[in-house]
Amino acid sequence: MSAIRGFTLLACLAFPGLLLAGDKDGQVEAEMDATLLYLAERDALGSFDQPLTISRPAQVRYELGAVVDVRKPDPRGLEVLAITPDGAAARMGLKTGDRLVAINDRRLDGQAAPAPLLLDAVRKGHGAVRLLAARGKSRIQLTGQADTTAIPAYQLTVGDAASRHASGCGYVSYSAMPPASEGLFESFITRIDGRSTPARINLLRVPAGRHVLTVQELIPEHRLSASQNLQRRLMQRQSMARAYKTLVVDIKPDTDYRVATRLHKDRLDRGSIRANEYWEPVVWEQRAIRCR
CATH class of the missing domain: 2.30.42.10 (PDZ domain)
Incomplete structure (x- = not known):
């Protein structure tokens, strides 16, 4: 109704x-x-x-x-x-x-x-x-x-850009290739603090301070077996956006935080994949970069 x-x-x-x-x-x-x-x-x-x-x-x-x-x-x-x-x-x-x-x-x-x-x-x-x-x-x-x-009258501002310059800024990124030898693979940051990220921009400037990233895993299919990929697709189709995970990052000024997907090889059974427990988003590297 x-x-x-x-x-x-x-x-x-x-x-x-x-x-x-x-x-x-x-x-x-x-x-x-x-x-x-x-x-x-x-x-x-x-x-x-x-x-x-x-x-x-x-x-x-x-x-x-x-x-x-x-x-x-x-x-x-x-x-x-x-x-x-x-x-x-x-x-x-x-x-x-x-x-x-x-x-x-x-x-x-x-x-x-x-x-x-x-x-x-x-x-x-x-x-x-x-x-x-x-x-x-x-x-x-x-x-x-x-x-x-x-x-009553009101005014609400979401994502006030003015605060970026008051306390400095940093970056989060997801384009650099993480080391697969360490079980790390590419990710995609879909949202920051609940708001959508722009397409085709993988170095994202944010105000210094705590932020919540919504991350999608991009583990290549050849890293999983055919049956594991099948269970992953079924889980993603059923969960849709809930298949993404959040990562809380405390951003320091003039620092880039590179985000990746960590694959848990000990959680690739059917139940763990269907429960979306086979991966987690991580910051795998930090590097100094001037933010302005």
């Missing part, structure tokens, strides 16, 4: 982690971490080397307290799937099974996409709601006020 959405009306876009009234026991930080994790997993934070700044003025969130089927237009109106107890819709008398035909004189039984109509109608009404609904063979009119929540 992912296409069925609750009738929660926002005057503007807002992160869920910012809808908190206070920071009791670090709740804001915990919610923000969860929100950034959600965005990072979907590659929504952009490139790690470009700061991302999001700012919004003060907003108002309008909630009717009803779950409405807005997957597609319906000439009978939009079906009400659930009602929040003590919410605005319940106070107005709306019931599960009713169909919304119009809201604030905006028709919902036509061919236009219903979700934008709902949002726009309540926003322009500043939370005042006039509903025309179908209940069985009857038409009913309901009026009331949507519940509101004030959202």
